[in-house]
Amino acid sequence: MKSLLANAKTEDMAKSEITEAMDDVQASVRPFLRELGWRSRKRAFNRITQDGLTQVIEFQVGRFDPPGTHYVGFRRNFYGKFTVNVGVYVPEVNQCIGFRKDERLFVHEGDCCIRQRLGPLGPEEQDVWWELGDPPGVAAEILRRIERDAFPFFAQFESRGAILSKWTVETGNPYTGGNPPRVVCAIILAAQGRLDEARAYLNAQARDHKNHPHFAWVCALADKLGLGKLDL
Helix, strand or coil: CHHHHHHHHHHHHHHHHHHHHHHHHHHHHHHHHHHCCCEEECCEEEEECCCCCEEEEEEEECCCCCCCCCCCCCCCCCCCEEEEEEEEECHHHHHHHCCCCCCCCCCCHHHCCEEEEHHHHCCCCCCCCEECCCHHHHHHHHHHHHHHHHHHHHHHCCCHHHHHHHCCHHHCCCCCCCCCHHHHHHHHHHHCCCHHHHHHHHHHHHHCCCCCCHHHHHHHHHHHCCCCCCCC
């Protein structure tokens, strides 16, 4: 019993140190973002664009696994590390197909229909987890990457018009970590009353998934948006 209590106490102390280190990194980043109109809550930062979209930067701390945990296959131990998620929240998309369909007063990255991580936006073009051993040093690195990599990403999706321009009917489904691009565009267009254009996006999406369960979902979405039966 004493051994179990001692291990639990050690784990709690370790978690506390990681939490404090993550807090220090965020405290270093917060003034820079605040000057640019970002507000924060817990591990996330929000900024609303002129078009009413919400840009999100959210820090994610690696999970804590008990000592002695064995990792199988490609699973990695991210304890003591963190990553940074970024996303763009479009209200009408969330209200149509989001997990939480009410309007978000503060948005977390998981609520976004356009999502990515900071690592893939950088020169590595792959997921990156940073060590929390040197909060001042890693904070400077994260600030540099946010300015260099995250801000250009946000600029591509700063308005509904920008989203529609970037994702045409022919775009297909480049990985965004969020919802399929054509689906996002169709919902935006339907909300604007541009039903024929919205139908064109869902027609293309359905045709590409005729032999997949996603096909039935797309057809149901078309009906929900008032687009009628798709032209397949």
